[in-house]
Amino acid sequence: MSNFFSLEIGKRSVLMHQTALSITGHNIANANTPGYTRQVADIVTTPPWHAPSLVQSGKPGQLGTGVEIAAVNRVRDEFIDTQIRHENKAEGYWAAMQNTLAKIEVILNEPTEDGLRGVMDMFWESWQDLSLHPESEAVRAVVVQRGMSLAEAFNHTHRQLVELREDVNAQVKVKVNEVNSIAMQIADLNKQILAVTISGKRPNDLLDKRDLLIDDLSRIADVKVFTDKNNMVTLQLGDRVLVEGKDYNRLGVNTDQEMYMVIWEDTQTRAKISSGELRGLLDARGRSSNPQEANPSEYKEIIPNMIADLNSLAKTIITKTNDIHRSGYSLNNNDNSNYLYPDGRNFFNQPVDINDSVDWAKFMSLNDEIINDLKNIAVAARPTWGKDPLGNLIKANFGDGGVALDIAQLKHYLNDSEWRIDSSPITDLAVTSFSFDIDGVTIIVDNTVTPPDPAPIQNMYDLAVALQEQIDGTALKGKIMVRSNGNQLTFYSNSNSFTLDTGTAVQISGKINQVTTDDYWRSVCADIGVLSQESQRVLKNQEVLLNELENKRQSISGVSLDEEMTNMIRFQHAYNAAARFITSIDEAMEVVINRMGLVGR
Structure with missing residues (x-):
């Protein structure tokens, strides 16, 4: 057996432990890198010398030839990855919903005196006061101001809800662009991973980058992941393939409607989004006007329903106030042609076409005739009439304020x-x-x-x-x-x-x-509050579950600095021992080469 055989064993040991130290250093360097998976060396013995054979001389046993690193593996649990991606889409959905619901609660600002219900209460109270003092111009001015405040409150709330819906709609486009960007990166990584894999190597860092992108994508939309033998992944979104190998299909949004519909760019057909942040945004925003969208909507229509409820309340207040106000008598009811008949007019401006498609809250405003002349407020239900000395009918008093009282009682309207x-x-x-x-x-x-x-x-x-x-x-x-x-x-x-x-x-x-109007609005706000509370609860549960799964993944795949320091010391000692072994063999060879044959000189 040649001494060079022993030198080869020592060399392999030194190189192996040097590589192991490099892997340890790589782990330590990426201890805080998002998505990084701890790598370990698969250390195996090299093939022994020599293999048993009938044509070779017999030996007492095989001689070991040293050590090598067969592969550098990632420590990864695919089952946990699947669980995390499954829970990611639920967490993304409820996060998007909660974000929108929280903004709606801020817009409604209930229950506070500054909310819409507080403004309505002041409006009804002003009519109650006017029923007690129908002749007071100051009280009439308060009614007008409270009416204008009520109209502005409805206008402002409607405007904010519409702007919120537009913001959510813009976020839909942003998320679609994110999906396209991630899909493009995954397709590019697939190409690189394939090139490394077919060369017989392990593209660990590339796999980490791709897995991190898939985790991010699973939060935005519900994707299914399939992996082949060459480490290539195929991603399915809804009923179509999003990424397959180095190719990917782009999502888009139609721009010919006010609200975006998520589509496949190549076919211009609607993309099916069933979960994730994108679905949460669509549920909050509601359907678009595109005929491809289901009607009735498959979405929860959070903001549109809120706007519809606001319009319904505004319509009730406008139409019922106007109905009663038109039956009353104003202070200007002294014309010989109509003094025996009610001369009330609409208190609020009212569209000619009374239907549910009108944005009542958006266009709610006071009649200019009421604003410009306080006497046009028809307070009296039935004025008392008398005759002057010439026998002409004259108004004896301003009436009983019954119309004002009736309007005030609309707060308790059934x-x-x-x-x-x-x-x-x-x-x-x-x-x-x-x-x-x-x-x-x-x-x-x-x-x-x-x-x-x-x-x-x-x-x-x-x-x-x-x-x-x-x-x-x-x-x-x-x-x-x-x-x-x-x-x-x-x-x-x-x-x-x-x-x-x-x-x-x-x-x-x-x-x-x-x-009642008060009960109705309280019920609407309560429904939003309950839904917001429920979304907070589910979101919190999802976050706890995801944290638990992430902790479990980190316990397996994460880098432990204490463990890496232990490995570093272990590999360093082994490296030193291997180097010392080479030195020993070198000294033995030095004796053979330089000292043998010198006896007797």
């Missing part, structure tokens, strides 16, 4: 209460007859219907007396609007009677539901 009373059929025809007073005017309704047809009763409000209805023979169903002032409604059927207090919801073969 919207579309539903009632139903069942009775056993007695005759072939059922006669429905009843009467009631509204503002001193007696209304008589007399309907004859054939069972089981319903007797149509139109919506009413502000009942001055109890409503009595005698029904013989059929079940009648209709809608009735009344004030939530605690008055009782008494329904009679033959000899039996049922007394209902409208201050609470009561059911007699049906229901009476009350929704």
Whole structure:
């Protein structure tokens, strides 16, 4: 056995431990690098000398030839990676939702005196004051100012919600660009990884970069990851491939609509986004007007529904205030042509086309005739008239302020209460007859219907007396609007009677539901608050879960400086020992070469 054989073993040991020290140094250098995976050397013995053979001389055993590093491996758990990416998309979704909901809560600013409900309360209070002092110009001025403040509050809230929706829409485009950027980088890394892999090497750092990009992408959108034998990944987004090898498909947004729709650039078809930040933004923003978007929307429509609720409240306040105000008498009602009739006009400007598509909150404003002349505020429900010495009719007083009181009571307005009373059929025809007073005017309704047809009763409000209805023979169903002032409604059927207090919801073969403007807005704000609270809870749970998974991944893949220092000392001692071994062999060879054959000289 040649001494050079031993030198080769020593050399291999030195080189191996030197490489191991380099790997340790690489780990220490990247201890704080995001996405870096700890690398370890796969240390194996080199093939022994010589392999057993029938044509070779027998030896007592194989001779070891040293050591080498077979591969440099990443310490990575793919199952944990899959779990993290799965939870990433949920965390991204709820983070986007919570961010939007938090902004909506700031816009609504409820419950505070500066919120919309506080402004509404002051508006109703001003009408209450005006009902007590209908002749006061100062109180009328307060009503106008409170009305203008209410209109501006609705305008401002609507404007902020629209701007928030536009901001979220802009974020959709930003996230689409991020997806394209990440997809392009992953495709480029796939190309580099393939070149290294087919050469028989391990592209560890390139794999780390790609895995980090996939983690980032999984937070934005729901992607499925498939890896082949050459370490190439294929990413699937929805029902299409986003990245395949060195190629990728780009996402885009259509720019011909006000709200962006996420599409595939090559086919111009809608991209299916079911989770992640991008889906959270789409749920908050709502659908676009593109026909490819599902109708009814598959999104949660957070901001559009909020705007619709705001418009619904504004519409109710505008139309009901105007309806009552037009029935009143103003201080200018002294023209001989109309002094016997109500001369009230719209208090708020009202569109001609009354439908749900109108942005009532956006365009809410006071009638210029009211702003320019406070006398045009129609406060009186029924002025008292007299005659002058010449026998002409004159207004004796300003009235009882009943219209102002009615408007003030809109705060307790009951919207579309539903009632139903069942009775056993007695005759072939059922006669429905009843009467009631509204503002001193007696209304008589007399309907004859054939069972089981319903007797149509139109919506009413502000009942001055109890409503009595005698029904013989059929079940009648209709809608009735009344004030939530605690008055009782008494329904009679033959000899039996049922007394209902409208201050609470009561059911007699049906229901009476009350929704006041105050209750309605409180309910809208409460719904947003509950959804925001729920998103905070889910987001917090997701963050805890992700932190737990990340800690588990770091315990496996992360760099421990203490462990690396231990390895460094271990490899350093082994390196020194290998170097010492080479020195020993060198000294032995020096004896053989320089000292042998000198005996007797």
